[in-house]
Amino acid sequence: MNATSVFGAVHLGHLVIETDRFADWRRFGTDAIGMHHDDLDTGLMRFRLDDRECRFLLRRGPAEDVVATGWHVDDHAAFEQIEARVRAHGVPVAEGTAEEAKQRGVERLLRFPGPKGITQEICTTPVRSAEPLDMLASGWVTGDAGMGHVAITSTRPALMHGYFDTVFDARLTDYIDETISGVKLKIRFLRVNERHHSLAIAAVRGLPIDPVRTRVQHLNIQAASLDDLARSYQRVHELGFDMALSVGQHTNDKELSYYARTPSGFEWEVGWNPIVIDESTWEPGTHQGISVWGHTPVGQTIIDRLDRFRLGVRSLAHPERTVPALSGAGIPDD
Structure with a gap:
């Protein structure tokens, strides 16, 4: 690691979700997944x-x-240092207002454009709450590893990889090759700290457009115990929320997890016990298939959407939004 690298100093801290389905989200997040909930105002x-x-x-x-x-x-x-990198590439940076920083519970906030139209925000000095947690889960694994990961589908995976390498010195952890309904996917997993990955980028090949409506295919949070995972899985079923994939174990990070469908349509993975990267020994490799066992599709999943896109909408191709100035060069498209 060179002296100017920010690897290890960056952690997934928060996500901003835009929705008009507040009642459904409150029930999903609090009663099904088991998180602590706070209302700030009507919006x-x-x-x-x-x-x-x-x-x-x-x-x-x-x-x-x-x-x-x-x-x-x-x-x-x-x-x-991150701010200077972004500005040096001619990409506009906006300072968050005091109110925006307060909403996110941070001291400093900057934002700049990201791939697929997802704004990237960097922040420092998170505010600690004096209010005790009131949630069904016993806890969640955050700390030095950040709060989980985000998975994105892309027709321009090399550009996306280059972006996070340029901005955060992201490292390639490994790949997974998977074929779903005749469509070949190559998923690359990027880390910015000890967590196996904070970003998963699925390269969609053989399709003219991204088969997932939402910018994010799924997000992940890590349960503190196997009991927490099992109980939240049961609550998702009992409360009538859609399940995308049943409990299974991934090939690469060995995490046990399930995928529920959120009120907004993207998927929410609750996982437990993934491996932690040892930087002194880790070497990237390629795994065949996303799961050792389980992760059985439940209802309509990305598999169904891939079939629909293969058969019906080739005339609707449109370019994926990228940030070329920050996307680097020389990272293979694999």
């Missing part, structure tokens, strides 16, 4: 996983999607 609410004031900020709007990814940066020096 804003938050979920907490730990002592930080905000992990998920939900605001009213039509997107029904994740609209911003928030990265906590350990110190002001690394924060300013």
Whole structure:
């Protein structure tokens, strides 16, 4: 690692979700997944996983999607280094207002454009809440690994990889090759700290457009115990929320998990016990298939959507939004 690298100082800190389905989201997040919930006003609410004031900020709007990814940066020096990188590439940077920072429970907030139209936010000095957690789960694994990961489908995976390498010094952890309904997917997993991955980028080949409506295919949070995973899985079923994939275990990070469908349509993975990367010994490899066992499709999943896109909408191709100035060069498309 060179002296100017910010690897290890960056952690997935919060996500901003835009939705008009507040009642459904409150029930999903609180009663099914088991997070702590706070109402800020009629147009804003938050979920907490730990002592930080905000992990998920939900605001009213039509997107029904994740609209911003928030990265906590350990110190002001690394924060300013990332800011300088983005500005040096001619990409506009906007300072968050005091109110926006307060909503996210942070001291400093900057935002700039990201791939697929997902705004990237960097922040420092999270505010710790004095209010005890009131949630069904016993806890969630955050800390140095950040709060989980985000998975994105892309027709331009090399550009997306280049972006996160340029901005955050992201490292390639490994690949998974998977074929679904005749469509070949190559999924690359990127890490910015000890978590196996904070970003998963699925390259969609053989399709003219991205088969997933939302910018984010799924997001992940890590349960503190196997009992928490099992109980939340049961609550999702009992409360009538759609399940996308049943409990299974991944080939690469060995995480046990399931995927539920959120009120906004993208998927929400609850996982438990993934491996932690040892930087001194880790070498990237390729795994065949996403699961060792389980993860059986339940109802309509990405498999169904891939079939529909293969057969019906080739005339609707449109370019994927990228940020060329930050997307680097020389990263193979594999």
